[in-house]
Amino acid sequence: MVDPIFDYQFRLILIGDSTVGKSSLLKYFTEGKFAELSDPTVGVDFFARIIEVQDGTRIKLQLWDTAGQERFRSITKSYYRNSVGALLVYDVCNRSSFEHIPLWMMEAKRHIEPHRPVFALVGCKIDLVGTDNKNGARREVSCEEARMFAEENGLHHVETSAKTGLNVEEAFVLVAQEVYNRIQTGEYKVEDGWDGIKTGFNRPNGMDFNLLEAETVQSTCC
Amino acid sequence: MPSSDSEDFESADEGSPETDKKVRKKRTSSSHYSDSNSQETNTGDKVTAKDNSQKVNVEPNVEAKTDGWDDFDIDCPVENEKLTKVKETKKLTKEADKPQSTGWDDFDDWGNDDATATTAVTTEKTQTDKSAADIKELTDRLASATSKNSGWGWGWGVDSLLSTASAGITTLTSQVSQGISTVLETGIGAPDPEELARINAKTTENTEQKSSSEHKSIEPSVVQEKEQTSPNEGSFPFGSLFSGVTKFVETTGTKVIAGGLDTLETIGKKTMEVLQDGDPGLAKKRAMLGLDPGEKPVLSQILREAKAKADEEDKIREEKREAKEVHYENLFDDFEGLVHLEALEMLSKQVNMRIEERLRAAEPEKKQDIKETMQQVVELCEIPEDEEDDDEAPEHQSKPDALHDRLQTATQDLGLKLQFQPIVKQYTDVLAWLSSNSNLNEKAVYKRAVSSLAQATALAVEIYHKTAEMLLVKTRRSTADEADAMTQMTVVLTKHVGELATLFTANMNSIETDNKDQVNTYITNIFLESGNSSTYIQNAFQLTLPILQIGAV
Numbered sequence A: 001m002v003d004p005i006f007d008y009q010f011r012l013i014l015i016g017d018s019t020v021g022k023s024s025l026l027k028y029f030t031e032g033k034f035a036e037l038s039d040p041t042v043g044v045d046f047f048a049r050i051i052e053v054q055d056g057t058r059i060k061l062q063l064w065d066t067a068g069q070e071r072f073r074s075i076t077k078s079y080y081r082n083s084v085g086a087l088l089v090y091d092v093c094n095r096s097s098f099e100h101i102p103l104w105m106m107e108a109k110r111h112i113e114p115h116r117p118v119f120a121l122v123g124c125k126i127d128l129v130g131t132d133n134k135n136g137a138r139r140e141v142s143c144e145e146a147r148m149f150a151e152e153n154g155l156h157h158v159e160t161s162a163k164t165g166l167n168v169e170e171a172f173v174l175v176a177q178e179v180y181n182r183i184q185t186g187e188y189k190v191e192d193g194w195d196g197i198k199t200g201f202n203r204p205n206g207m208d209f210n211l212l213e214a215e216t217v218q219s220t221c222c
Numbered sequence B: 001m002p003s004s005d006s007e008d009f010e011s012a013d014e015g016s017p018e019t020d021k022k023v024r025k026k027r028t029s030s031s032h033y034s035d036s037n038s039q040e041t042n043t044g045d046k047v048t049a050k051d052n053s054q055k056v057n058v059e060p061n062v063e064a065k066t067d068g069w070d071d072f073d074i075d076c077p078v079e080n081e082k083l084t085k086v087k088e089t090k091k092l093t094k095e096a097d098k099p100q101s102t103g104w105d106d107f108d109d110w111g112n113d114d115a116t117a118t119t120a121v122t123t124e125k126t127q128t129d130k131s132a133a134d135i136k137e138l139t140d141r142l143a144s145a146t147s148k149n150s151g152w153g154w155g156w157g158v159d160s161l162l163s164t165a166s167a168g169i170t171t172l173t174s175q176v177s178q179g180i181s182t183v184l185e186t187g188i189g190a191p192d193p194e195e196l197a198r199i200n201a202k203t204t205e206n207t208e209q210k211s212s213s214e215h216k217s218i219e220p221s222v223v224q225e226k227e228q229t230s231p232n233e234g235s236f237p238f239g240s241l242f243s244g245v246t247k248f249v250e251t252t253g254t255k256v257i258a259g260g261l262d263t264l265e266t267i268g269k270k271t272m273e274v275l276q277d278g279d280p281g282l283a284k285k286r287a288m289l290g291l292d293p294g295e296k297p298v299l300s301q302i303l304r305e306a307k308a309k310a311d312e313e314d315k316i317r318e319e320k321r322e323a324k325e326v327h328y329e330n331l332f333d334d335f336e337g338l339v340h341l342e343a344l345e346m347l348s349k350q351v352n353m354r355i356e357e358r359l360r361a362a363e364p365e366k367k368q369d370i371k372e373t374m375q376q377v378v379e380l381c382e383i384p385e386d387e388e389d390d391d392e393a394p395e396h397q398s399k400p401d402a403l404h405d406r407l408q409t410a411t412q413d414l415g416l417k418l419q420f421q422p423i424v425k426q427y428t429d430v431l432a433w434l435s436s437n438s439n440l441n442e443k444a445v446y447k448r449a450v451s452s453l454a455q456a457t458a459l460a461v462e463i464y465h466k467t468a469e470m471l472l473v474k475t476r477r478s479t480a481d482e483a484d485a486m487t488q489m490t491v492v493l494t495k496h497v498g499e500l501a502t503l504f505t506a507n508m509n510s511i512e513t514d515n516k517d518q519v520n521t522y523i524t525n526i527f528l529e530s531g532n533s534s535t536y537i538q539n540a541f542q543l544t545l546p547i548l549q550i551g552a553v
Helices: A022-031 A070-079 A095-099 A101-112 A143-152 A168-184 A207-219 B003-027 B031-039 B046-066 B076-095 B100-110 B112-128 B132-141 B145-178 B180-188 B191-203 B208-225 B229-235 B238-252 B254-277 B279-289 B295-325 B328-334 B337-361 B364-380 B399-414 B421-436 B442-472 B479-509 B516-550
Strands: A008-015 A044-052 A058-066 A085-091 A118-124 A156-159 A197-199
Touching: A008 A022, A008 A101, A008 A168, A022 A044, A022 A058, A022 A085, A022 A118, A022 A168, A044 A070, A044 A168, A044 B337, A058 A070, A058 A168, A070 B337, A070 B442, A085 A095, A085 A101, A085 A168, A095 A101, A101 A118, A118 A143, A118 A168, A143 A156, A156 A168, B328 B337, B328 B442, B328 B516, B337 B364, B337 B442, B337 B516, B364 B479, B364 B516, B399 B421, B399 B442, B399 B479, B421 B442, B421 B479, B442 B479, B442 B516, B479 B516
Parallel strands: A008 A058, A008 A085, A085 A118, A118 A156
Antiparallel strands: A008 A197, A044 A058
């Protein structure tokens, strides 16, 4: 069970073609495990994990793992609305999964409107690169072109491996930090009727003592 | 003043009271202090009288108590100072956050005296700002009773803070040895010494000599209270004052005496005032600098209290956390029941919108058909009245397996491959937990009961959500079968959470405990949460309705 003490809950959605590794990415991120085989996702599955952003604020990430299969497309689009962040996931060894990224991004923008989510471009299965065509796997999407696409569209880009764990954590922290930064600047706020960002259970604080101290210092000047 | 003057102390005390009386009468005219006068025994210029009396009072008071003035040095000043200090300290503690000026309002227990003192202080301070020329004039003014205040005020204004600080240290140190409680008790009676002093003053005859010696007596008291005070007095314009007093004695007789007394009063008043008024800031400063050993007991007590308070808050927080651990909705959320329900609701709304679109687009007569079909689906989905078909598990079958079979049987007409393993496994775990833990206390059972109900319900809601998703992507729909299957599944799931509740309450009842009321409360809550579970399951079922309906229209 998830530790109940957190300051915010962000809802992030993972989208991308089927079999690019969305569920594996989430499984590694939340459970630290990697499964060679897994059933295709039906509709949407849920994962959750609490992380800390730079100032120590605890964020519960509620992760919506959508089915990539075409037949669930009509269903999954119902789930976009309440997301504050979207991870656009492709397989670095699958060219077409990268070429579909613009479509996924448009789809997400359209359904999340009027909210403007934080996007991240996440390449998966980086561990397969250089394995000599073992499963016909060869890098089909260069890091440079992905990075270029990301820069053109104002996205963060990261290449990951759910098998080795490379950059998995970073991919999610990146998005969470960006969402948190936008909360700090006032661009995002908690809104009724929108579940992209919710406040969590407050942590115990020591404010009383701080106030007392400040007061004492202040009064010495009189 | 030199400490050697202390020898004259006795006589000074005796003489001073009378002088006081006279001075007061003279000063009655000063309007500033009129309010306080009424309360005073003497209606005279009570400011000075007050100040003086407070200071002087200490001595008479002590005298009354101890008889022997020899002891005075040791006890009286210290004690009196102590009282003041204690008062202040208490005040400080309570009102540390308040500004000094407002702080005075709270000194009601001190009576008008305090207020008067404050006023006097203010006046004096204002005058303190005056130029050196004024200071000269001040000496002259000593001749008249009224002017003295300002003269003294000037001297005190400079050093008052330091003297107060040192005084506080000594006083508080002595406090420590005596014990806080005693001090506090004595502190309450602080005003009394003043009264006593006044009475003394009335009854005792005084002479000019005595009055002059009285000046000196004040010094001893101050010196006794704190050795550090002496530097202050050095800078103090005592010399000029004394010369002025002498001059007055020669020239104006009683006026001079009055002046001397006023001086004394001023000193006393100043002392009291500084101790009381200046203290809030100083106490904090002292505390900050760690100079005040006397403050430490109080400070530590404050800290202790703060710690106790913090502990209490921690405890409450822990209890809340504990409460959250057995809070059904939170657990339901943690088991992802809520988010499945929410996702199901999104689907449901989406499908409803599609149905309405179809209705709008349909021909009028077709519309009626659609509505009727939808109504038929609703009727198909009505949960049958509790027909107690004894679906007891066969002997050879375990309860979890029986649950799995019932779910499979109920949903076989859906034509979907649904995953019931999670809810079956959870049931297995619950049964294992209940049978393997025989010496459980009621609280543990309760927690597990609520958690298990929340988890089973979350898993049930997930089944509805997944079923809805799969129905929506199903190519060939058979709405009647689906509706029937979903209804049966709902019955099975609802019974399942009821069964869970029964298992836990039965276990709870078997616990031997002294706290039967608590057990009964727990049992009631378990049944309430089981009802809650049924409600969630019913809601999930209702949300699935449009998904069934759209297959038919």
